[in-house]
Amino acid sequence: MNTKTLSRGDVAPTSVSRRGFLASAAAASFVLGFTIPPRMNAAAQGATAEVNAWVVIHPDDSIQIRIARAEMGQGSLTGLAQLVAEELECDWSKVGFDLVSPHENLKRGKVWRDMSTGGSRAIRGSQEYVRTAGAAARSMLVQAAAQGWGVKPEECTVVKGIITHGASKRSTTYGAVAAAANKITPPAQVQLKDPKTWTIAGQPLKRLDTRDKLNGSLVYGMDIRMPGMLVAIPKACPVHGGKLKSFDAAAVSKMRGVKHVLRVDDETVAVVADTFWRAKTALDALPVVWDEGDSAKVSSETIAAKLREGLSAETNFVGNKTGDAKVVLAKAIRIIEADYSFPYQNHAPMEVMSATIRWTPERCEMWGPTQVAEAALEAVAAASGLPIESCMVHPMRIGGSFGRRLFTDYVRMAVLIAKQIPDVPVKMMWTREEDMVQGRFHPVTQCRMRAALDPAGNVEALHMRISGQSIMAYMRPSVMTANGDPFAFQGLMPGGAEMAIGYTFPNLLIDHAMYNPHVRPGAWRGVNLNQNAVYLECFVDELAHATGQDPLVFRRKLMANHPKHLAVLEAAATGIGWDSKPAAGVYRGLAQVMGFGSYVAAAAEVSVTKGRLRIHRIVAATDPGHVVNPQQIEAQIAGSFVYGLSAMLYGECTVKDGRIEQENFDSYNVMRLDEMPEVKVITVPSGGFWGGVGEPTIAVAAPAVLNAVFAATGKRVRNLPLKNIDLGTS
Template sequence: MNAVTLNRRGLLRSGAAAAVALSIPVALPARGLARNGDALTAYLRIAQDGAITLITPATEMGQGTHTAHAMLVADELGVPLSAIRTIRVGQPSEPMRRPPGEQSTGGSTGTRAWVARLRTAAAQAREVLTEAAARRMNVPVAELKCQDGAIVHAASDRSIPIGSLVREAALLPLPEKPALRPAGELRIVGRPTPRLDIPAKVTGRAVFGMDVKVPGMLYACARLAPVYRAELDGFDRASLDRIDGIVDVVPLPRGVAVVAENSWAAIRGAEAIAIRFKPTPHDTLDSAALSQRMIAALDQETRAIAKNEGDVEAVLRNAAKTVEAVYEVPYLAHACMETDNATAQVTAEGVTVWAPTQHQDWALAEAARAAGVDPSKVTIHTTLLGGGFGRRYASEVVGQAVTVAKAVGRPVKLFWRREDEFAQGYYRPAQVARMRAALDADGRLIGFWFRAAGPSTVAEFRPNAIQPNGLDPQQVASVADSRYRFGAFRADWVRVDGPPRNWIWRSVGASQNGFFLESFLDEVAHAAGQDPYRFRRELLAHDARALKVLDTAAEKAGWGSPLPAGRARGIAYMESYGSLCAEVAEVSVGADGVRVHRVVVALDCGDIVNPDAVEAQLMGGVTQGLSAMLGEAITLKNGAAEQRNFDTYPILRIDRAPKVEAHVIRSGQGWGGVGEPGVPPIAPAVANAIFAATGRRIRRLPLTAEGLGV
């Protein structure tokens, strides 16, 4: 079979044309690469013409990770970026795994988790190539340098292209601790670099999961239950007799897959099939009832304590002034543009899967389970993703595709309809929080109690993350570990389960906790008669790094300077995924609803590979967080989601998107995440600006639920 190949061509940089290919072969070794031929390390292959194949551990889902990996390798090895011609995701194996021992991309780790390993691999390759050249030239290694794709001996004006040294270098032992290039020698890392995947995406040549085609492939469209966790009761195959191209109907958990010769017939069949589902205990549940349960749980004595410093109850009793408020956020869908899908082929030799996955190990395990084979018989090919946001960690669609392919005896591409994505997908859980603050006579914060209640994020995603006391750490994330000095401080959580399936969503617990904490601190600042920015400065006075981030956002936004009539500013600060982020939103509220005109972002993520990608991720995070705040919500009625498509789940339109200014602080303090930290501060920054403009406090999202049009 032929490879499904994406060639990225036409990228122009510094006047030189670079060509990069993303290759997704039909057949590759199921495990890591041995060192032989052109394979110098588990991550690098170098052809005789000097073309380099990068085998990356990470999934590319629009965050620019593959470009960052290529930059790290090219710089450390000593080749131009254009030498890296092919990038593909490796098979699940030890070189491809990160803690806790799995191949996955999430938690803003796509770049930072691999900097050391990829640089080391490139340095190892450079050293054995240099050693091979030294032997061929009969000169000391110390007299050689690897630069511009060749090993150069300046004293004799000789050079050898690295491609011609690969066979000899592959026979040499890899050094365990190769010397990494000092920062002064890096020519690519840290400089703005065009994304390598963009040309193919804008010309339509990029290969996403939906683009995979295998000879003899059938198409299967899932039809799933509208009610959460409802099981299949039966279906009428004869209801599809009038649709041409139908091949079979295969039962699935919570539904069926309609198999056809083409995708349109499969979709028509999924929509037309007469199907029945078993009743569930929550067939009458709605959002109002779940909200009431969560709010009632705030008064429970049984709770999981995350942090308890000082006697916060006594401080609250004796405070000169107290502030208390309850905040609430809804379930959120991931709403990826590409719906869930996977292509599978099951033969006597094994199972091959093509999938847009964030978790290769889970996809492999699910495929092996569905096929009833040993995991060593499964090969996973990772395509580009049309959106991830945590949703593509889930691998059930891989199991469904394998189940159907095994049943019909042919390769199958299985996909979900948008309606099923909303009905039976995973959500960021709904949550409420009650916060209480104690102020002394001078308006200083001397005590803070944060209590959240709602479903667990990780109970289904990663059950072993639940702590022995029952705490889901995500429900207090970025609050319990905040850099703010609150005085006496308690953070705890009460678990309130509901029927929807909960999952990680971009920035996970910090996404709702940013809104809770930063909106409430704004309330406290006003109650204390203080400027919200200055109030936060006092809470961070001990932390120079955090102050610089907060001050940068305020200064660049012109905090305190006059604005046009009807406009106001709001500020928020949040730390997540090892990075510090502050945002200032400039907002107006008028007849056409809430309008966010400008957002200024300051981020300290420590070290940086590609500044362009960092800024793009901040802009994307702000946009997604703002979209969720303005109008996104999954609401329940009769045990099912009321939202079934984008007509009832509005995504931020481009004409409503604000100008986003990103200011990246290069502190050099390690590697922080980039993909998620821009999300948490935007909702409170906008909410605080709305209060500054109107005097109305926003304590529930989305804004449409508060009657504010967008």
């Protein structure tokens, strides 16, 4: 079991009390006429006792567990609450939640630690300290009860929030001793439970946030209403990096409902009106002149041509190297070579970018969805011109994000607009078209795969050259190294990395020729693992067929030194019935990868009739180390397949005259319900580590299906999306 040292700051309140803080926040919200969601408001309304920063227990024994990570549909809110509740030994039926604000975290010395949510880290990145907080709270509650009875804490037991002293047959509840527990000095160390003994964590419990969604009480960021609120609709130069040259405000300023026509920054203009539709109508009519610059000459074709140059260019950016693959390839008797490509993808969340801001010379507040609450607070402060202590961010629930709200560009824009309209709440919303055009796109890449085979069909050397855009060169230049962008090699790293390659080749070279077009890249759900898995897993499948070997048997030989990778692959293969004959006209494909700390694999069954693909079934196997909520894992994997298969089937953003062409869902399609295959999820947690769930399995969906498509048609699909490929007979 794990032992964790606690400091007082981990669990005790500072001079800013929870009740005082919420009271002031509620007062400010009342002035604005903003309704706090019920679960958040409960803590402000009733008498409560904070046991520590993570646990608040009401006199009626109801419990609020504070959640510092963003909930955007992935279920981490419930999973984190389960981990705290498990160590707390409380009654799960009495558990609710409260969302932490970054300004409160700052005031309390970052007691809730990291609030960012991305990279499938919500649970795995905080599981130890949230479990520790739950265990510490339990210890303090028991000690408070024991002191009241004049007995030793170790003589007491807890079952579902009821503390019992067996010898005297006395019992009490958490709610009765919570206030006293807050005065207890936190324990220096706590013993965390062995996951094998879990009764709350590890169980398929229902989500805590489902009711609010079903009854309509859940307020998303773009749903906010406030008295006197105005709505701002911005429009930036459609060519990334272009400038706003001029606009004719007088042409629309007298239209119904229009209050302001504003220059936001060097790239953006905005119309502010009393309703969304009136602002949008005026913006559509606004004469605007853009300075698009040289990037207006860029197209998908010119980008592709530059990427092709990178496939054979010299580069010093090496991600994984063993032996000397180039020398072996130069002398090889037989070489298999193939070029692949992966297009731009849009995050396309259902909830467009939005934020509501109220700016005064003394204070700036934001209500809105974000994956990086602390970064959003910093963005508010920077754009508002106020010290960070004078700024507040109220994180709202997120209607989809997939990595888009890791950026704070929309937060900055909202503040710059509201700053020009002091003391008025302004809700900035992007139109769907603006959201699509001004995205931060999954990067475009190409890849050349070359393998040297010996006469027995063994791989002597493999060279994988990736040519394409670097996310980190744009998003976080500080992480760039002498070997370029380390994130470009996700799923291809040496053993020991959380995104390690699952094969052993005697001579291996994986490198990256970086080319960065003007289109802004971003961390799209699963990031670079997606295309890297397609490139590697489809090419390994090519090698198996080129040598006349069964794809599973071929992989087993390469995976002898990678037992965890192999275990999930075997589980998926067994689940699909790989060694049995499929139904007539049905064909199978496999794929595996490691990403975000987890080992994942998929096996797919497809048929292709008259060029029409039908995906019948996918079996997914995952080893995330530990399972916090199996029901949520199943939901996340099925959902990730929707995302990954949509990209494989339809996802493609093209560039013409420097701008993204796909402006709405009529041109950027997603898979429909009748296209969704049956999904079976197999979890094989091996323990000893914590992996992610929300992103890894996206990567294996496409290559498993593409390998099955080859088995069905004899056609190797190397360029996505499939909508551009004729799968009919030659």
